[in-house]
Amino acid sequence: MSDHLPDDADAVREALIEWYEDDHRDFPWRRTDDPYRILVSEVMSQQTQLSRVEEAYADFLDEWPTAADLAAADRGAVVSFWSGHSLGYNNRAKYLHEAATQVTEDYDGQFPESPEELQELMGVGPYTANAVASFAFNNGDAVVDTNVKRVLHRAFGVPDDDAAFAEAASDLLPEGESRVWNNAIMELGGVACGQSPRCDEAGCPWRRWCRAYETGDFTAPDVPEQPSFEGSRRQFRGRVVRALGSHDELALDELGPRVRVDYAPDGEYGREWLRGLVTDLADDGLVAVAEEDDTVTARLSK
Known part of the structure; x- marks a missing residue:
């Protein structure tokens, strides 16, 4: 087993396959063998x-x-x-x-x-x-493309080395399940762990093990400059999703303090700024926004 992989590799495999089988992009070539x-x-x-x-x-x-x-x-x-x-x-x-x-x-x-x-x-x-x-x-080896390298580098710190990537990818591949596994790990790289990561929005199944998610360092072989995560729009979008995940519905002024401690309704980081975040998430189909009597509320889409 590659030194870079977590000890509970079976849990890693199960989490990814479950995430993929629960919901994935429905390309026509995925419906045929x-x-x-x-x-x-x-x-x-x-x-x-x-x-x-x-x-x-x-x-x-x-x-x-x-x-x-x-x-x-x-x-x-x-x-x-x-x-x-x-x-x-x-x-x-x-x-x-x-x-x-x-x-x-x-x-x-x-x-x-x-x-x-x-x-x-x-x-x-x-x-x-x-x-x-x-x-x-269902008779293949582990796929190692740009997406897979990015995922393995960010999640487990696999170094930018072709041999190291091949070893880690091969060790993770469940025996006899190359069809679902290779589809799933490429889906992870395409949907949740692209050059601009969408960890929370896409419900990445590897967040609990991921070094990048823990540290905020999303550098990868094809992302040479480290994106600024701390204080970024991506970080606050994730906080919105997490806050709404714990509540049925929140008005903006209830949501704001849960997203950033310096939230002030009429300030620079106030209702207008927060409305932009939830509108972006609504455009992505992740959040539903309602407005009644000048009060804007948000909840996770169902």
Whole structure:
């Protein structure tokens, strides 16, 4: 076991999986174990915003629903689709077409199932091969991407070293559960522990173990400058969420002193400042705000 991981690693695993299974982003490729569809999503997602990928993914599968359909397609049409949907380097379209041809002709229409075998497909590197093995066949290794490195560095102090990240990620991976685990830890990095962390707002399941949450130092390999946490808007948003979590509903002047000790209704950090915080949280769907007889109240959204 990596020296950087907590002793109660089983509790760490259970907390993350429970958090993920309770609620996560519902991407269409998470609703399938079809290796072809997962490969398409992985190739499309390389350096492309997921919001743009969702539309392109659906259109691509309408056009070529199976590997055999893609293999039979004219390569120029595939490249044209790729370019028309602004999916980045057109070589990816060529490689995807070639990989579909390999599966159809060399593998009798059946995808290989291990990360090592999947790398025999054109354009499929170690990361993509492992993702397909994990999400299609539940047969992958621990994913170690930028999001995972950020999470492990912040939560457990894993040093910015590829070997250390690989060891910690592998040690955390529950045996035989690469599908749910790799989805869950990437979701954590994408939703709760991005470059600008949303620990409380996203209900991060690792807060009790997290060094960054304890110290306020959210530096990470892809966040070279330490964000200022003490006194930051993020810190006070978290305090609002925690205060409302202990009460059904609070008026702003009841909430204010629970958020900062120098709250003064008409001061610099008063009602107007606090109203901005709760409005931001309402825009994120975390808080419900009501106004009646000039009194503004806030509660957690249900």
